[in-house]
Amino acid sequence: MNAQTSFSSKEIQAASSDQYLNGLLKQCQGQAVALQDSETATWLQQVRDHASSSLAQSSMPTKRDEEWRFTDLSPLMQHDFQADGEASVAPSTVEGLTLPEASTTRLVFVNGVYSHQLSDVTDLPKGVYVGNLSCMSAAHTYRLQNYLAQQEGSEELFTALNTASLTDAAVIWAAPNQIVETPIHLLFLSVPGETPTLSQPRALVVAHTSASLEVIEQYTSLSESENRPNTGELPARQGELPARPYLTNAVTEIWAEENAQVTHTRVQQESQQGFHIGKSAITQSRDSRYTCNAISFGARLSRHNLDVFCHGSQSDTNLNGLTVIRGEQLSDTHSAIAYTTPHCTSDQLHKCIIDDRAHAVFNGKVFVPKAAQLTNAAQLNRNLLLSPKAHVNTKPQLQITADNVQCSHGATVSQLEADELFYLRSRGLNESDARNLLIDAFAAEMLQRIPTPSLRKTLSASLREGRGQKAEGRG
């Protein structure tokens, strides 16, 4: 439908896009260095080759593709990203980014490369492995074969691009019945260099039968973090740092085996010049529980693909999302939950706060085939528009063939209520305080669901300060 949508400017891109993709692919292959251990090297090489060959037939998505209809990748394609990720970072600069709860369960990657110096995994229970792939022994890596790059949807373009350069990955492995009390912090830092940098971090989380763990996956940029929190203003406008664009193309695969529980918090705070494309692929088995808290504050253009595959009955899925954007930012969330078995439940709430000229996109799919009787799936997308030029595209989507199900979805787009503002002002709050209180309350519902107190605190502080700086800029 809606044939009148204009595609004209995209068609010009289409011709060069393949070439662009080839360029990216070359970067990936250049980066993929053979590992020491030959046996591991062989199967990894196969995984990479498979991804490369699937890419050979594809081309960069344009707005003509239904999945990318509202997200224009042409700003990204103006840059020629190089995958030469080497950068050294002093431990002191990272201190502000670590979480006290996870001080000894932390892996740090700089531009997608594992940093032994910055990581700390000294305090782990037996039966739990947290580390990087290239440091694992062959006996262990062998066991990853059934998990690494084996999720459905791996042929999706950006996922395949990541896989094509797969040499290292953050690995979290919990043996059966292991309960990991402390959250595990995966920190992916970007340090943009002179040339636009391409980094492709990868993470694999496997929670075996009845294991339980909590992962915090955080993407941020260092130049930005030094001036934290992010200001929401474009440096170009402020005449600050020269624009240093970079691209993070991240893939995280999570396997929750029978009765396992995984709590996944994903924080995306890339710099205002950063491009972020991320994939979270989750496979759930019987009786497993998975919760995702996806927070998206940063990046000039970000896209989060959240794919949950429920392959066992009684699985429970909770997806929470909060997007807060301003300036010229574009944030796109595409989630999909696919069921294959009966008696599963899912609950999704995604909220967006959109200011200035920012643009939010939400597409939430729920697939309930005939086999998935007695599914109970709820989905809600709420959008708060704060400025006349802000815009939002939302498309909740249900595809149902089973008859004995309860599925619902909803979407709302609105502004701050005039009545609510008036109420607060009649109690003596000035306009900006009243507005901020209401915006905070809107965001708080999502932030409160993050289980790690210190992270919750820094995130709400960064929200407030981002807004504060904006107000100063306006004043």
Next chain:
Amino acid sequence: MTATTAKNLIDQPYKYGFVTDVESDTIPKGLNEDVIRMISAKKNEPEFMLDFRLKAYRQWQKMNEPNWFHASYSPIDYQDISYYSAPKNNDSEKKQSLDEVDPALLETFEKLGLPLSEQKRLSNVAVDAVFDSVSIATTFKEKLAKEGVIFCSISEALQEYPEIVKKYLGSVVPVGDNFFAALNSAVFTDGSFVYVPKGVTCPMELSTYFRINSGETGQFERTLIVAEDSSHVSYLEGCTAPMYDTNQLHAAVVELVALDDAEIKYSTTQNWFAGDENGKGGIYNFVTKRGKCQGKNSKISWTQVETGSAITLKYPSCVLVGDNSVGEFYSIALTNNMQQADTGTKMVHIGKNTRSKIISKGISAGNSTNSYRGLVKMGPKAHGARNYSQCDSMLIGDNAEANTFPYIQVDNDTTKVEHEASTSKIGEDQLFYFAQRGISEEDAVSMMVSGFCQEVFNQLPMEFASEADKLLSLKLENSVG
């Protein structure tokens, strides 16, 4: 309806599958510029119409058949369709009374089991009956003319009121709007035309009854309704077709124009032949319907009851240009057996304080697929615009499919959009409650479906509400248990 008549109906799922034996004037199959010139010449059309058709045809040739919808069908050979078929010797003597019209129309109401008293009331409805490609009779013309309302077939309108047709035809759905609309613009043969002058409230319901009869024709009708300032009109359309085991294409275009303070209410009961239970035959119903609220405070309301057709692709839309204009969409889409429906609406808010409301009820039974696809677009200047959408689906049997694809696009911060959707089945405990009171499962389901659709039935003109209600229970026979 007694139990015995209900029983009788079970074995006859589609009652209108007969072919009326009339001599017809059908042109050979195929489509090219000569065919278009021939159609235009046969209808003795003014020059601008031929240009309009040829322009559409040339654009159509450059277009690709769309494939984004959630339905599949074998490709249509556009050269294997006859684009003109008309009953012979009918144009000269137009029938003036409903009683003289094609008996199929009267029979249809009888077969729906409507009591005679209700049928009598239909005599207060002006009817334009379209048989294959040609309008055969229009009733109550004089009575309407007294009020200044023009209600006739579009070919008559082209002869008698060419200026009005020229002004508005293609103003809402341009010739190149989409593949099927372009095809229609090139080859349409007839349809209805309504013009309500300033300040007039149309004294009766206007209605068009569409009937496909020939086996190898496509039906391409075109309806244009223009409501001048402060006028009101309510329009209904109904459709049936005989049972053939080949698929037939129905690609209609409907354009509505509402000027300042005008109101148009457009209701459809669509019951084209849906194919047999194995999905053989049936009508492809690919229709473009669009209303433009051009004036301030104007209102367009679409109500549809979609029960027929093998495949339905239909998105009655409202373009809300005038400030404070209102668009409404009430829909019931019922699919059974192998039917596929991808239907919904588009509400495009352009003017200030425009409002729209969408109530969609989808019921899918058997092996059918029923999708709601809707767009709510709030333009950058649609300040204070408001939308409320609700789409509920009901599944009967575990082979049926229900999908919703709502698109919401908001480009300004003073609008409010709400969308809700739910999917469920008829609960075991609800059925148990009915069984407890001695009501059979089939009757219980039909009562619950009718309750589920009540919101939409309330929007239909009275005679048609009861007709539609019965139509639904008829269609659902045998789909339970």
